Amino acid sequence: QVQLVESGGGSVQVGGSLRLSCAASGRLFSRNTMGWFRQRPGKEREFVGARRWMGIIYYDDSVQGRFTITTDNTQDTAFLQMDSLKPEDTAVYFCAVKGTSYDRDTYNLAKDYDFWGQGVQVTVSS
Numbered sequence: 001q002v003q004l005v006e007s008g009g010g011s012v013q014v015g016g017s018l019r020l021s022c023a024a025s026g027r028l029f030s031r032n033t034m035g036w037f038r039q040r041p042g043k044e045r046e047f048v049g050a051r052r053w054m055g056i057i058y059y060d061d062s063v064q065g066r067f068t069i070t071t072d073n074t075q076d077t078a079f080l081q082m083d084s085l086k087p088e089d090t091a092v093y094f095c096a097v098k099g100t101s102y103d104r105d106t107y108n109l110a111k112d113y114d115f116w117g118q119g120v121q122v123t124v125s126s
Contacts, residue, residue, distance in 0.1 A: 002028065002115040004095050009120030012085055016124070020080040022095030022117055029053070030075040031101040036067075037110055038091035039119075045094070050107040051078065058107055063089075085124045092119045 008020040022034070035050035049059040051069045059067060068081040078095060098105075099114030106112050 002097055002099075004097060004115055004117035006093070006095055006117035006120045009093065009122050011123040011125065014086060014124060014126045016085050017081070017083045018085065018122060019082070020093055020095070020120060020122075022078045022080075024076055024078075024097065027075040028097060029071050029078055033098045033103060033107055034078050035096045035098075035107060035110075035113055036069065036080045036093060037096060037113075038089075038093045038122075040088075040091040043091075045110045047108040047110070048093070049080070052104075052107060053102055060108075082122070085122075087124050087126050090122060090124050092121050094119045 005023045010018060012018055031053050033052045036048040037045050038048050039045040047060050048063055049067060049069050051057045057069050066084045070079045095117040096113035097115045
């Protein structure tokens with residue numbers, strides 16, 4: 001069973017930065033697509049970005065140029081670096097992994113992800 005453990009949430013002022021971490025095991029991110037999603041109050045869970053197993057990275061337009069997805073050398077931990085934060089970035093952020101290795105299917109739909117982290121709160125205040 002895949003376990004994802006998130007850390008790094010918190011509160012920051014507008015324009016600030018935070019880095020979220022998503023820890024897995026077994027070099028998971030070298031074989032499986034991982035994604036970052038967020039859920040704002042009263043809203044559906046929405047796509048933030050994703051990293052395919054081969055290293056291709058995608059971002060939603062709302063975070064393009066401000067957020068960066070990376071992984072560590074062991075491919076056991078993924079990071080979401082969030083810069084130039086805005087109040088509308090306030091949400092609970094989740095990392096997720098698709099259950100099928102080496103897949104080439106959609107990457108931006110929450111329903112296609114099989115394993116989820118516990119979520120961390122990010123609050124951006126003006």
